[in-house]
Every structure is written in structure tokens, then in C-alpha cells.
Amino acid sequence: MKLSTKLLAATAMVSASAASAVELEVTHWWTSGGEAAAVSKFADAWNATGNTWVDGAIAGSGGTARPIIISRIIGGDPMGATQMNHGRQAEELIEAGLLLDLSDVAEAGGWADLVNPSSLLESCTLDGKIYCVPVNIHSAQWIWLSHSAYENAGLSVPTDWYEFAASAGDLQAAGTLPLAMGQQGWQQNIAFGAITLAVAGLDAWKGVNVDKNADVARGAEYTAAFEAVAAARAFAVGSNVQDWNLATNMVITGSAGAQIMGDWAQGEFAVAEQVEGEDYSCLPGLGLNDVLDTGGDAFYFPVNDDPEITAAQKEMAALLISPEAQVSFNLAKGSLPVRGDIDMSTANGCMQKGLEILASGGILPSSDISFSQDTTLQIEDLMAQFWSSDMSAADAQASYANLIENAD
Amino acid sequence: MTVASDPPLRTAKRPNRLFKNMMAKIASIPMILTALVVFVGGTAWTVVYSFTGSRMLPKTKWVGLDQYERLWDSDRWIISIKNLGIYGGCSMVLTLVLGFCLAACLDRKIRFESAFRTIFLYPFALSFVVTGLAWQWILNPDFGLQSVVRGWGWETFTFNPINDPDTVIFGLLIAGLWQGTGLIMCIMLAGLRGIDDDIWNAAKVDGIGTVKTYVVVIIPMMRPVFITALVLIASGIIKLYDLVVAQTGGGPGLSSEVPAKYVIELMFRAQNLGQGFAASSMMLLSVVIILIPWAYLEFGGRKNG
Structure with a gap:
């Protein structure tokens, strides 16, 4: 009042x-x-x-x-x-x-x-x-799942990242691309950020993204995260689209199982008149951590x-x-x-x-807030390189840790 | 006597030469100033600030060679240089060869010459952005050339250069050649038209074949034309940027990045002016390394000899 x-x-x-x-x-x-x-x-x-x-x-x-x-x-x-x-x-x-x-x-x-x-x-x-x-x-840690893709493959819709990873092989066998991914560095960086947050956990994520601690980036949690990202890269082989909304469209039409993208993607689902829970599902924090960043x-x-x-x-x-x-x-x-x-x-x-x-206070600072544009572009470049080549998870982790060490 | 009276005459004439065409010299002062301030001054400013830690705004925070160390440590810059090397080498050779061959064909007094000339020159009227977008679609495996040929019944035909990191630079090259060859052809054609018919008649009398006449007689005579073409092609290669942005956006991954794009992205997207300046200084340096010996041989060498 x-x-x-x-x-x-x-x-x-x-x-x-x-x-x-x-x-x-x-x-x-x-x-x-x-x-x-x-x-x-x-x-x-x-x-x-x-x-x-x-x-x-x-x-x-x-x-x-x-x-x-x-x-x-x-x-x-x-x-x-x-x-x-x-x-x-x-x-x-x-x-x-x-x-x-x-x-x-x-x-x-x-x-x-x-x-x-x-x-x-x-x-x-x-x-x-x-x-x-x-x-x-806006928060970036969301995965969007296509119900029709999972129905066609005779699978139930996953409720977290690990279930999704387990179902990817069956999706592929049914002729569906498991993960739609636009071939642009910032999108690949979003997917990387979401997967590391889910797999490496909140503490490790904060250690790297807020405290800029390179030792954490070299640690075991991030090794697991990089391996998960490498697995995601294999799920996205054959995704030749560039723009994020074209990748979202693959989820809408059911030609891809899922997309990791920020919450702005739901605008595309709304325009296509899809209903949340019936035609598509969304999992914040990839269904593992109930935290979102606040860019x-x-x-x-x-x-x-x-x-x-x-x-x-x-x-x-x-x-x-x-x-x-x-x-x-x-x-x-x-x-x-x-x-x-x-x-x-x-x-x-x-x-x-x-x-x-x-x-409930599950809030993280956005990487826009903790990293300068310069560092962000360097990380995006690394991700663009990692996603489009067969660079090993260990090499990518080493390069990433170096970037974090010199980040400002 | 003559030896003694000559020198004072020359010294009296010297100031005259400086003030000769006074009006023309005054009139060109603005241009000279522009060249000095904008080109030389701007270049010097860029090089000086490449030794600073400038971020979004230029600042005089000296960091020595840090920017250059980071530049040569950056994968993206190394990839960019390699790509420019491949694109530049192929584009230089192929544009000259294709341009000359097309011009020679048109010079054989064929029918509808002007129609062909227009067709070949037309792509040059398009901007690189349009060219890039058009070729992005033509080379797209789902809509372009590959699907058309498959539609004709050749089911296993595969032509997908721009989605493969190893071949994407050749996808760019195709578009670049398509756009640039027409202009070089026209320049070559003008050069060929400048060759006197008597040369051809003399070659005929001597019984030299057509191809041999071109290679042995005509091409050496067209040296100035080739140099003009070379300079045009080379400047186009160094500033290659918009074609990449429109056609591939530097992708897949970083596999079609070029130096000019590195400069722009670092300066404006990463808001790291110092790094962008360092990269553009390196581009300048590479041009200078090629240009100075060449200019010395071309202009300086002849005067002395």
C-alpha cells in the first residue's frame, strides 16, 4: 500500500x-x-x-x-x-x-x-x-522435449537429463535426431552451461562462474560435465540448422527429440499453438537442479x-x-x-x-553478469570448436580451465 | 667554361620546380592532408593502441606485447590465417586463370559476345551479402544442388561443402569465384583488345599455334593488365569478410573464420579494442611484407637500373 x-x-x-x-x-x-x-x-x-x-x-x-x-x-x-x-x-x-x-x-x-x-x-x-x-x-537452463517424437519412438517423455541421455539411442534407432542444436557458438555455450550446471552441480558451477576458480574447472565434477557435453555432441550429429528458432522448430515438428535453449524458446511453441504438457515439456535446470540464472x-x-x-x-x-x-x-x-x-x-x-x-530463491547470476564480453566470446569460440569437431572432452576441459584462469 | 657556368643555372632553376603548377599543388592540399591524417594517422593510432589493454573504449594502459601473445595463442586467429591462405592462394590462381580463359574465349570473335559478357559480369553487380546468401541456399544439401541432382535420379550424389569443417572454405571459394571472375574477365578482355592485330598476323605468318601465341606472346604483353587484376584480387582477398558472414557465419564451429572477421568481432562483440587492433596491425604487417619488396622491384628497381 x-x-x-x-x-x-x-x-x-x-x-x-x-x-x-x-x-x-x-x-x-x-x-x-x-x-x-x-x-x-x-x-x-x-x-x-x-x-x-x-x-x-x-x-x-x-x-x-x-x-x-x-x-x-x-x-x-x-x-x-x-x-x-x-x-x-x-x-x-x-x-x-x-x-x-x-x-x-x-x-x-x-x-x-x-x-x-x-x-x-x-x-x-x-x-x-x-x-x-x-x-x-531470462534464464538459459531449460530443455524442451517433443512429445510427438517420443510417442513415435514408443518411449515415455524423460523427466531429467540422465533419462534423456538414456533414451537417445532408442530415439536414434527410431530415426529421430535426439538433440536439435543450432550451429552457433552462443547456442552451444548455452547447452554447455545448462549441462554443466546439471551434471557438475551447483557448487562447482558457482566455483567456476562466480569465483572464476580454474582448479574447480579442472576438477572431477567438470570432467564428468565435459563428458556429458561430449555425449550431447554425439546426440546432435546431423543437426545442420544454424538459427535457434529453426532448431526449436525441429522439436515442434517432432523431427528432433529435444533442444537445450533459454526460456525465450516457448515463444516459438506459443506461435505454433502447442500446449505445454501435451505437445511439449519443459524442464528447468534440465530436471536436475531447480535453479535458473537471471540474465x-x-x-x-x-x-x-x-x-x-x-x-x-x-x-x-x-x-x-x-x-x-x-x-x-x-x-x-x-x-x-x-x-x-x-x-x-x-x-x-x-x-x-x-x-x-x-x-523459492533458486537463483544464479547470469554469465553476462560475471564474465566480460571478451571472456564470453572466448568461451563461445571454444564451444563452437568443440561441438563441430571431434575434440576430446579432456582437451576441451583443459582449454576451458585456461580461459577461466585468465577470465575477467 | 661551360662546366663552370652550368651549376649556378641549375640551382637557380630548382625553386622554380617546387612552385611549378602552384594552383594544382594548393588544390591537392586537402587530399594530401586527408591521406596523412586519416590513412597514415589512423594507421599509426591503431598500431600504438594495439600495445594497450583497451577494452570498449581506447585507454592508454600499456601492456607491451600481451595482445600479440594472446593473438598468436588464439586458435581462432590461427584458423583464420590458414583459411585466408587457402582461400587467397586458390582464389588468386583460379580467378586469373578462369578470367583469362573466359576473356580469351570471348576474344575469338564469337556470336553474342556482349550477351555473354553481360552474363559473366552480372554477379559482380551483386553485393557479397547477396552472393553469400544465394550460395548458402544453393549449397544447402536439403534444398540446393545436391537435392536437385538426387531428384534427377542420381541418388548417391553428395555435394555438401559448407557443412563440413574440412571443405567449407571451398564452398566460400566457389561463391567468391562466381562473383569475382567476371570483373577480371572484363579487364583481361580490355587488355586483349589492346593487342594489335598485326601481332596476331605476325604469329600466323610464323606458324605459331593459337594457344602458344597466347602463352608466349600475348600474356607477356599484357603485364600491366595482369598487375591491375592482381592488385584487385589481392585487396578483395585481404578484406574478405561479408561473404563469410552471409554464407557461413564463420561456421561450422570456427572452420571458416577469416582475419577481418576476427578484427571486427574482437573490437565490437568482445569489446576488446586492444586485441582487435593487434589483429589488424598483423594484417597490415603481412600486407606490407608482401607489398614493399614488390613495389621496390616494380618501381624502385627500374629507376635505379
Whole structure:
């Protein structure tokens, strides 16, 4: 009660200061069907305040869009607001003083109490000041299973990774590809991350991904994990697709048994009008560990000389995290909301599983938060090499441990 | 007497040469400045910052040769260099040979010459991105050439270069040749047209065969044309980037990575400018190592001799 009045007061205050309508250009890379629908919810909410949302969608994934966004900010042609993954991607832009300090908006809105998990807000914080608005949570540790593929092979749908691995041979015998895998480093890295988390366990995973301890990466838990990844590589032989949604489509049509992919994959199932539990199943943490990482998207606001635009930027920051915008956006996007105090009962089964894990505190930091982009790309390169060649698990583990040793 | 009066005359003329065509020299000052500041200055800046630990933004945090050590330790860079070597060697030889053969065929006064010329030159009008995407589909085993030939009844036909790490670079080569050969053909054709008919008549009188005339007489006469073609092909090879991005994305795995892509990805995706600068400095160095001896032989050597 107290919270919502505070929030209302804050919004009223900010919107009163920006009486005239302002055009803000918002850049993002949400261009697939479900993503575009989600971003239009934000645009509608913003336009409803009397301001204008100028959509600056950049096609291609974050890897394509991020350099464009960053070079515009550095080059002195800043947009009004921009999507980025929170974490360390904007660290240097903040240090260079190119992004707007949102601490006053955050304080007025009481973000510190609202945002759940609080690590999201921490990743927006540098030297005690808040520079971004987290808008959603995405987790990568999911496996998506095709019911029709398992029915055709006369098998029951697995409930965890080990059952899946055991059933892979029978799937193959029935002429179905066990594991769909897009041949891109970041997808292979997601599969690697999910399998290591499930097989090596939480402590070992944290030792490597949070403490960056190379000895853990050389240890027995990670040896088992790398062997499991090598087995997964054998399950995915013959998967010649590149893009993640094409791999998801193989699961939808039943030509592949499963795919390891983040929770954004359920947007594809929704578009294909498949029903969770009937046509497909989802297992967070590969059915072994009830933990999810908490990567996601956040909005940053580049510093602007025009006080009117600055006021509008702060108004938008408050709007993006408001309960209404959070519910409508995240339902369309298939992601989890950043605040724990809103009603998400209309979400589907997979999202409910995610919400439960979030509420019970099974939360990990995303690798976007612990590793720099440089280290991430090096790991992705290693995974791309490992998945497309016959590199042995031991060699891959040794290279990986070296990367962890030099990680920053 | 003449010996004594000559030197003062020459010294009096020298300043004149500097101020000769004064207007032309003033007019070219902007271009000279652009060349110095943008090209030379930018190059020097890049090389200097390759010795720093710059991440997203350039910083003067000196790290010595660390960036270069990491570069040559990186599998991805080694693969990139090897790929460029294979692609460059094959592309250089095949483009010249095919371009010359096509030009020679068109030069035999065939019918519909201009139609053929247009057809061969057309791919060059397409961007590398379009070329890459088109060939990605043509070489796709499920939709492209392989499935078409299988559809004709040859069931065991296998042609799947871009999904195999060992052959993917040849898949790129096919697309690169398809796009680039037409231009080289046109340059060669222009060169061939510049050969006087009398040469051909003389060769005929001497009873030299057509092929032998081409190899022994015509090709040596076309040396400047070949050099132009060589420079065009070489610059295309070094900056090979968009074709790879469109056709394979560097995959499968890292098997079709190229140096220019390494530079771009490290600078912008990994947000590690220092490493990207080190890689681009290495590219510059390799060009310089090839270029300087060649330029010395081509231009400097002749003046001295």
C-alpha cells in the first residue's frame, strides 16, 4: 500500500515535470514475432502518456545490434533509450559518464524493495548509483522435449537429463535426431552451461562462474560435465540448422527429440499453438537442479544535453518497471517479471515453473553478469570448436580451465 | 667554361620546380592532408593502441606485447590465417586463370559476345551479402544442388561443402569465384583488345599455334593488365569478410573464420579494442611484407637500373 502510493506519487511527480510531449527513440533487437509483440506493449504504454515512442528496432541478435548501439552512444548520436542485457556490457559506458544516473527515479520508486531478485538491480549499479531499469528475467537452463517424437519412438517423455541421455539411442534407432542444436557458438555455450550446471552441480558451477576458480574447472565434477557435453555432441550429429528458432522448430515438428535453449524458446511453441504438457515439456535446470540464472534485458538511457529529454527519460524509466507494463510485456515476451509483487496467474505452465523457482530463491547470476564480453566470446569460440569437431572432452576441459584462469 | 657556368643555372632553376603548377599543388592540399591524417594517422593510432589493454573504449594502459601473445595463442586467429591462405592462394590462381580463359574465349570473335559478357559480369553487380546468401541456399544439401541432382535420379550424389569443417572454405571459394571472375574477365578482355592485330598476323605468318601465341606472346604483353587484376584480387582477398558472414557465419564451429572477421568481432562483440587492433596491425604487417619488396622491384628497381 505504502509502496504503491509512493510509486504513484513518483510517477505523478515525474510526469508533471515533463508536461509537453517528447519523442524518444528507443533502440532494441526484439524483432521476432513474440518479441515485437512484447515491445509494442511498452510502446503503447509510453504513447498513452502523451509522449511518442520512436521505434529503433535493429534486426539481428544482440551481437549485431550491440555494436551499433554502442557506437552511436560513443559517437555522440545518442538515442533516447536503449535495450541491453544487464551485466557488464555497459560497464565502460557508465565509467565514461555516457549513461544517465537513474538513482533518484529508483529511490522515488522504491526499486530496492521491488526488484526480485535483488541481484538484477545490483547489476545495474555502479559505485552506488543506478544506471538501468531491469525489465525482464531470462534464464538459459531449460530443455524442451517433443512429445510427438517420443510417442513415435514408443518411449515415455524423460523427466531429467540422465533419462534423456538414456533414451537417445532408442530415439536414434527410431530415426529421430535426439538433440536439435543450432550451429552457433552462443547456442552451444548455452547447452554447455545448462549441462554443466546439471551434471557438475551447483557448487562447482558457482566455483567456476562466480569465483572464476580454474582448479574447480579442472576438477572431477567438470570432467564428468565435459563428458556429458561430449555425449550431447554425439546426440546432435546431423543437426545442420544454424538459427535457434529453426532448431526449436525441429522439436515442434517432432523431427528432433529435444533442444537445450533459454526460456525465450516457448515463444516459438506459443506461435505454433502447442500446449505445454501435451505437445511439449519443459524442464528447468534440465530436471536436475531447480535453479535458473537471471540474465535478462534492461533499458539504459544515454546522457542528453536537453533537460526536457532527460526528464522524459526518467519518466520512461519509471514507466517500464510499473506493474501494468511489467505484466503485459512479460506475458507477451514469455519472460519473467522483475518484481515479485504482481499477479502472473495467467502465465502458462513453463512460466509458472520459472516463477516458482524464482520465488523459492533458486537463483544464479547470469554469465553476462560475471564474465566480460571478451571472456564470453572466448568461451563461445571454444564451444563452437568443440561441438563441430571431434575434440576430446579432456582437451576441451583443459582449454576451458585456461580461459577461466585468465577470465575477467 | 661551360662546366663552370652550368651549376649556378641549375640551382637557380630548382625553386622554380617546387612552385611549378602552384594552383594544382594548393588544390591537392586537402587530399594530401586527408591521406596523412586519416590513412597514415589512423594507421599509426591503431598500431600504438594495439600495445594497450583497451577494452570498449581506447585507454592508454600499456601492456607491451600481451595482445600479440594472446593473438598468436588464439586458435581462432590461427584458423583464420590458414583459411585466408587457402582461400587467397586458390582464389588468386583460379580467378586469373578462369578470367583469362573466359576473356580469351570471348576474344575469338564469337556470336553474342556482349550477351555473354553481360552474363559473366552480372554477379559482380551483386553485393557479397547477396552472393553469400544465394550460395548458402544453393549449397544447402536439403534444398540446393545436391537435392536437385538426387531428384534427377542420381541418388548417391553428395555435394555438401559448407557443412563440413574440412571443405567449407571451398564452398566460400566457389561463391567468391562466381562473383569475382567476371570483373577480371572484363579487364583481361580490355587488355586483349589492346593487342594489335598485326601481332596476331605476325604469329600466323610464323606458324605459331593459337594457344602458344597466347602463352608466349600475348600474356607477356599484357603485364600491366595482369598487375591491375592482381592488385584487385589481392585487396578483395585481404578484406574478405561479408561473404563469410552471409554464407557461413564463420561456421561450422570456427572452420571458416577469416582475419577481418576476427578484427571486427574482437573490437565490437568482445569489446576488446586492444586485441582487435593487434589483429589488424598483423594484417597490415603481412600486407606490407608482401607489398614493399614488390613495389621496390616494380618501381624502385627500374629507376635505379
